[in-house]
Amino acid sequence: MLSVALAGKPNAGKSTFYKAATMAEVDVGNYPFTTIDANRGVSHVRTECPCLERDERCGDEHCHDGKRYVPIELLDVAGLVPGAHEGRGLGNQFLDELSNADVILNVVDASGGTNEEGEPVEVGEHDPVEDVDFIEEEMDLWLASIVDRNWESVERQSRSPDFDIDEALAEMLTGIGATELDIARTLRDLDYPADPREWTDDHREELARDIRERTKPIVVVANKADIAPEGNVERLEEAAEYVVPATADGELALRKGAEAGIIDYDPGDPDFDIVGDISGEQEQGLERIRDVMDEGSGTGIQEALNTAVYDLLDHFTAYPVQNESKWTDAKGNVLPDAFLLPQGSTPTDLAYAVHSDIGDGYLHAVDAKDGRKIADDTELDEGDVVKIVSSAK
Numbered sequence: 001m002l003s004v005a006l007a008g009k010p011n012a013g014k015s016t017f018y019k020a021a022t023m024a025e026v027d028v029g030n031y032p033f034t035t036i037d038a039n040r041g042v043s044h045v046r047t048e049c050p051c052l053e054r055d056e057r058c059g060d061e062h063c064h065d066g067k068r069y070v071p072i073e074l075l076d077v078a079g080l081v082p083g084a085h086e087g088r089g090l091g092n093q094f095l096d097e098l099s100n101a102d103v104i105l106n107v108v109d110a111s112g113g114t115n116e117e118g119e120p121v122e123v124g125e126h127d128p129v130e131d132v133d134f135i136e137e138e139m140d141l142w143l144a145s146i147v148d149r150n151w152e153s154v155e156r157q158s159r160s161p162d163f164d165i166d167e168a169l170a171e172m173l174t175g176i177g178a179t180e181l182d183i184a185r186t187l188r189d190l191d192y193p194a195d196p197r198e199w200t201d202d203h204r205e206e207l208a209r210d211i212r213e214r215t216k217p218i219v220v221v222a223n224k225a226d227i228a229p230e231g232n233v234e235r236l237e238e239a240a241e242y243v244v245p246a247t248a249d250g251e252l253a254l255r256k257g258a259e260a261g262i263i264d265y266d267p268g269d270p271d272f273d274i275v276g277d278i279s280g281e282q283e284q285g286l287e288r289i290r291d292v293m294d295e296g297s298g299t300g301i302q303e304a305l306n307t308a309v310y311d312l313l314d315h316f317t318a319y320p321v322q323n324e325s326k327w328t329d330a331k332g333n334v335l336p337d338a339f340l341l342p343q344g345s346t347p348t349d350l351a352y353a354v355h356s357d358i359g360d361g362y363l364h365a366v367d368a369k370d371g372r373k374i375a376d377d378t379e380l381d382e383g384d385v386v387k388i389v390s391s392a393k
């Protein structure tokens, strides 16, 4: 499962985001409990279900009337303060938790109501743009320290006649999610000496920064947009490439309201309806949330997760089925599974995502939308429904 990590200063709203995004709004068959442990839970990205192209909706728990929720893992990493990579506030332990993440959501307090240490100050007093750079810097320095710690070993290996720097670096960095391809691409972009003993600190820092950018891309969540002074969100949008204005508090209130049957809302909806009895005070609170939703893409929580997975990681959703005309599995469930795959994935990749035996026994695939056989090197697309024919049982 893809893994998305929430990072940021203390009090930026990570736990609120996490609570809202892992609430059991949609139960997904294989993952009945949304919380795996205290700070690791199941959340979802939202996409359009292919059942919208048919007369009937799938009607089960992961599809809400054509809104399809596909599981991902969400990690809530405790607040990071400047100097985290040197261990300040247990920061290096927390940074290590990012090793498993495929993409980072940097939750920033866009209201400027918390200082660089995450302590409360007057709203507008702190410049949230600083919090964009600081997380990147701490992550870069954390990675640089991993490279430093292991450099002696690379130097030692370099004395061997069959030394290969790509392999040595890949071995060092697979733990933080770097592949040999990431390393090869990074080394192609860097100007560096062939002998590791001639590398300077600058070479190592550059390597760390480049690998970090490749393996831990960042979406900035401009949280507390409901109370952010004018211009703050716009300045954040200028400071980083991917910025999503959000209200984590707002999303939590909406999900709780939906659970209690007071409001009609599905995660990621651009708006909500009040359908139950509520007090004047509650209504005022909900209208403030609506103001934020009107400005951006809903509360921003679903949008942030979707941006991370579909835009930054460049994944798409494919649906394997066993019966290509009914789009069902052996038990008759319609579109029972959805898989997130990187762009460029083929039917064989989908087969392997389903199960390694299905992948090993792959014979051919059929596009369930038109019933035609798909060439093995076809790049699948968002919403493809595919029957895989495999010799595996």
Ligand SMILES: Nc1nc2c(ncn2[C@@H]2O[C@H](COP(=O)(O)OP(=O)(O)OP(=O)(O)O)[C@@H](O)[C@H]2O)c(=O)[nH]1
Binding pocket: 008, 009, 010, 011, 012, 013, 014, 015, 016, 017, 078, 079, 080, 223, 224, 225, 226, 227, 246, 247, 248, 249, 250
């Ligand atoms: N106004 C407003 N307040 C928010 C929003 N999201 C979270 N908060 C508040 O911000 C405070 C901090 O939120 P948390 O979720 O505990 O922050 P955190 O980043 O997890 O903090 P640490 O656990 O210390 O790292 C709480 O009082 C939240 O209610 C929001 O969208 N708007």
